[in-house]
Amino acid sequence: MGIDGGPRTAVVIGAGVVGLSTAWFLQERGVEVTVVDRDGVAAGASWGNAGWLSPGLAIPLNEPGVLRYGLRSLLDKNAPLHVPVTPDVGLWSFLTRFALHCNWRSWGRAVRANLPFNEECLEAFDVLTGNGVEAPTIEAPIMAAFETQKQAVSLLHELRRINDSGLEIRYAAFEGDELRAQMPQLSAGATAGVRLDGQRYIDPGAFTHALAAAVTARGGEIRPGFRVTGVTSEAGGHVVRSGAGDEVKADAVVLATGAWLNKLGAEWGVRTRVQAGRGYSFTVPTDEPVPSPLYLAAVRVACTPYQGKLRVAGTMEFRDADAPLFERRVEAIIKSARPLMTGVRWEERTDTWVGARPVTPDGKPLVGATRVPGVYVAGGHGMWGVTHGPATGRMLAEQITTGKTSAILREFDPTR
Numbered sequence: 001m002g003i004d005g006g007p008r009t010a011v012v013i014g015a016g017v018v019g020l021s022t023a024w025f026l027q028e029r030g031v032e033v034t035v036v037d038r039d040g041v042a043a044g045a046s047w048g049n050a051g052w053l054s055p056g057l058a059i060p061l062n063e064p065g066v067l068r069y070g071l072r073s074l075l076d077k078n079a080p081l082h083v084p085v086t087p088d089v090g091l092w093s094f095l096t097r098f099a100l101h102c103n104w105r106s107w108g109r110a111v112r113a114n115l116p117f118n119e120e121c122l123e124a125f126d127v128l129t130g131n132g133v134e135a136p137t138i139e140a141p142i143m144a145a146f147e148t149q150k151q152a153v154s155l156l157h158e159l160r161r162i163n164d165s166g167l168e169i170r171y172a173a174f175e176g177d178e179l180r181a182q183m184p185q186l187s188a189g190a191t192a193g194v195r196l197d198g199q200r201y202i203d204p205g206a207f208t209h210a211l212a213a214a215v216t217a218r219g220g221e222i223r224p225g226f227r228v229t230g231v232t233s234e235a236g237g238h239v240v241r242s243g244a245g246d247e248v249k250a251d252a253v254v255l256a257t258g259a260w261l262n263k264l265g266a267e268w269g270v271r272t273r274v275q276a277g278r279g280y281s282f283t284v285p286t287d288e289p290v291p292s293p294l295y296l297a298a299v300r301v302a303c304t305p306y307q308g309k310l311r312v313a314g315t316m317e318f319r320d321a322d323a324p325l326f327e328r329r330v331e332a333i334i335k336s337a338r339p340l341m342t343g344v345r346w347e348e349r350t351d352t353w354v355g356a357r358p359v360t361p362d363g364k365p366l367v368g369a370t371r372v373p374g375v376y377v378a379g380g381h382g383m384w385g386v387t388h389g390p391a392t393g394r395m396l397a398e399q400i401t402t403g404k405t406s407a408i409l410r411e412f413d414p415t416r
Helices: 017-028 064-073 087-102 104-129 149-166 176-182 206-215 258-268 327-340 383-400
Strands: 008-014 030-037 144-146 171-175 193-195 221-223 227-232 237-241 245-252 252-255 277-283 295-296 299-306 307-316 350-361 366-369 376-378
Touching: 008 017, 008 206, 008 237, 008 245, 008 295, 008 299, 017 030, 017 206, 017 252, 017 376, 017 383, 030 206, 064 376, 087 277, 087 307, 104 149, 104 206, 104 383, 144 149, 144 176, 149 171, 149 193, 171 376, 206 221, 206 307, 206 383, 227 258, 252 258, 252 383, 258 350, 258 376, 277 383, 295 327, 295 350, 299 327, 307 350, 366 383, 376 383
Parallel strands: 008 030, 008 252, 030 221, 144 295, 252 376
Antiparallel strands: 144 193, 171 193, 227 237, 237 245, 277 307, 277 350, 295 299, 299 307, 366 376
């Protein structure tokens, strides 16, 4: 331990955006950091996601309409929300708890709890890019497009609720030709849209690797291929062990293992189950450059300019985190997006990917101390791990080094 009682050394388990952000902000506070990961940097959900830094859309998943939509989706194998027929008791237990939280009261609590993350997320990215993380964040609006005006009104109501919670979101509504002038890739099938201003996006894989490079440039160590089998507390600190017999000792340990959090978290008092909500993505060329991110809200498809092409992401598939990629889910994304878009060369897709996002039943992540001093958790952000990762790392690093739990992080107590 340091002279002031804070840790001198820390091990972060997980080399995604959340784990690496925590490592970077711990280094800012003088802590020597080692990051271990079973595969490597950005090997999980941090690589193939849509890359949106979108405080205007980073809202909890347990919105009441999701429950109604989910029940209908059980009868549609092509629906973006997919629950496989399975005897997995843990999955059905999670879904039951999730359903109980799909009401406006619970959703409102989660929105208010997440408000500080949304308020600070862009500033936290600016701190990183202004201090050695050599990857850009690109300012651009996000256009949410709909087949009907009625669908657009639903989002407008949701945005008003978010503004009422204290987060100011600037937006404007468009129709018909005016909408397509804003986003040339939209077909005549899209008749209404809502543009959210003040948003950004990144190349998530490139950003995560740049963040890793910044951590190592400051003296941190990143150890890929380190499959953690256990964490034990010993006199003077903690020991993280791998299946190969390697070990790393440190004063503090951070569990940032995403959708795999259950495997390590339970023994430290983490009672809330994290469920893998798997997302799919792929890349396609377009006839014209895409000016900004596009959200096909009714079919839950996110499109982002990516390396001169278009990254298309979608699906919330509640399945085992390590299950293989199912081609049918990719085909379902294309089938739902094709009628609303034009000038997209779907047959030339590349970079097909699936990644597991850590979803909690109450719409709030798990961030903070466990029941064992020196062991912390950073995870459960659902679809918003990239957006909220740096802000999470910043707040958690403060708690780890000062021993003080802010009112903000009390809402995300991992042992709740």
